[in-house]
Amino acid sequence: MSGLVLSAAFEPISLWWVAPIALALEMFALSRSERTYPSVLAFALTFNLVLLHWTSTYVGSVPWIILASGLSLFYLPLVAVKRLGIAFFPLIFIVLEEIRNRFPFQGFGWARIAYSQADAPYAKIAAHGGAVALSAITVLIGLVLFYLFQKQFRILILLPLLIVLVPINVQMNETTQALMIQGNVPKLGLDFNSRAKEVFFNHVKETDIALKNRKVDFILWPENSVDVDPFRNPEVFEALNSYKVPLIVGAIVGRDNETLNTSILWTKESQNVYIKQHLTPFGEYIPLRSLASKISPFVDDVRDFTPGNESTIFTVDKAKIAPVICYELLDDQILEKAAKSSNLLAVQTNSATFGDSAQSAQQLQITRIRAIEHSRNILSVSTTGFSAVIDYNGKVLQKSDMGTAQHLYAEIGLISSTSPRDRYGDWALVMTLIWLLIVTRRAYIYRR
Numbered sequence: 482m483s484g485l486v487l488s489a490a491f492e493p494i495s496l497w498w499v500a501p502i503a504l505a506l507e508m509f510a511l512s513r514s515e516r517t518y519p520s521v522l523a524f525a526l527t528f529n530l531v532l533l534h535w536t537s538t539y540v541g542s543v544p545w546i547i548l549a550s551g552l553s554l555f556y557l558p559l560v561a562v563k564r565l566g567i568a569f570f571p572l573i574f575i576v577l578e579e580i581r582n583r584f585p586f587q588g589f590g591w592a593r594i595a596y597s598q599a600d601a602p603y604a605k606i607a608a609h610g611g612a613v614a615l616s617a618i619t620v621l622i623g624l625v626l627f628y629l630f631q632k633q634f635r636i637l638i639l640l641p642l643l644i645v646l647v648p649i650n651v652q653m654n655e656t657t658q659a660l661m662i663q664g665n666v667p668k669l670g671l672d673f674n675s676r677a678k679e680v681f682f683n684h685v686k687e688t689d690i691a692l693k694n695r696k697v698d699f700i701l702w703p704e705n706s707v708d709v710d711p712f713r714n715p716e717v718f719e720a721l722n723s724y725k726v727p728l729i730v731g732a733i734v735g736r737d738n739e740t741l742n743t744s745i746l747w748t749k750e751s752q753n754v755y756i757k758q759h760l761t762p763f764g765e766y767i768p769l770r771s772l773a774s775k776i777s778p779f780v781d782d783v784r785d786f787t788p789g790n791e792s793t794i795f796t797v798d799k800a801k802i803a804p805v806i807c808y809e810l811l812d813d814q815i816l817e818k819a820a821k822s823s824n825l826l827a828v829q830t831n832s833a834t835f836g837d838s839a840q841s842a843q844q845l846q847i848t849r850i851r852a853i854e855h856s857r858n859i860l861s862v863s864t865t866g867f868s869a870v871i872d873y874n875g876k877v878l879q880k881s882d883m884g885t886a887q888h889l890y891a892e893i894g895l896i897s898s899t900s901p902r903d904r905y906g907d908w909a910l911v912m913t914l915i916w917l918l919i920v921t922r923r924a925y926i927y928r929r
Contacts (some may be wrong), residue, residue, distance in 0.1 A: 484527030504623030756789025
């Protein structure tokens with residue numbers, strides 16, 4: 482039950498307040514159960530199977546079950562709380578969450594508790610301590626609820642919540658006019674890019690419609706909007722050159738024997754290219770390919786991309802735009818570096834391979850948390866939806882529909898200040914862990 486309830490905190494249900502309740506239920510289950518390993522596995526497997534069901538949309542149930550099962554194994558150290566005491570639950574849980582964010586294959590942090598808390602009244606804590614602090618305070622609220630079930634009142638555990646009362650000085654003196662294009666695809670599915678040219682001209686068509694009504698400073702297209710190498714295809718090259726307004730496009734580019742997923746600031750005079758650094762495992766490259774090919778017949782259809790090794794900032798007048806490509810949203814270091822060197826974040830993504838599942842809505846929630854964490858306004862654009870304009874408080878100012886061709890005009894503020902979390906850097910994680918240690922130690926002494 483606790484795993485099922487926890488999944489309801491995320492999209493498509495998105496009841497942020499059930500997350501602490503679900504975690505308190507799991508603490509209660511662990512405190513009562515004599516079979517702790519089955520208890521933890523039941524919790525973790527239920528949670529991950531429901532949350533990540535969208536991964537089975539076109540590839541079938543086997544990869545989805547393997548992913549959920551593999552992630553569930555990383556929850557097993559929670560059994561230690563049976564011997565050490567429930568007070569150790571938040572510390573162990575957050576440490577395990579940080580491990581999953583980094584390992585294996587550079588991590589898969591999609592199930593981070595923080596990403597369910599965009600609408601929580603304490604979500605602003607992410608601007609001070611990062612997503613890890615938001616996850617931690619959510620788990621600590623669960624611990625307080627558990628103690629209340631035991632008729633114990635330990636509210637001082639939540640002392641860090643007071644930090645949300647500290648004002649954050651956000652400096653935003655300039656704005657830029659952006660046009661976001663969601664061109665849609667002919668058909669959802671894994672083979673959407675077999676009609677790559679059609680996808681490209683969908684975006685051209687929607688752009689031409691939008692430009693008739695308004696002047697803008699730049700145009701933003703999503704990931705995979707240009708799946709025909711624009712440097713090798715004369716028709717695509719000339720079509721992009723026809724625009725007098727700078728475009729930021731998501732393009733697949735070939736270089737020697739390498740395939741690159743890129744974001745390109747395109748003008749007729751020059752092209753500034755950013756190469757995606759954090760590739761999607763089993764999507765843009767296949768780890769353990771020989772083993773994976775025995776599990777899924779789709780493995781042979783995936784060509785390995787080559788990752789980039791540096792960040793890039795696109796300058797359009799006074800806008801310093803940091804491109805973030807889809808899966809990179811899960812990478813703390815990439816987001817921190819991008820926010821520090823820019824005054825606007827542009828997230829380019831493609832949801833066509835997951836149909837009309839909850840994947841796009843869950844990704845939008847992640848983007849909202851990143852906006853709060855880094856005190857940056859974000860333009861998030863997708864091929865099929867949802868595309869959105871998100872302010873630095875995580876509020877969705879505009880949002881497209883799913884599975885349609887649409888465009889959004891955005892007058893968006895350029896923020897020159899840095900969030901406390903980005904000023905602190907890794908100290909945000911360190912201070913969060915120190916507080917969890919203090920809570921654990923005091924509760925352990927109290928118990929003895």
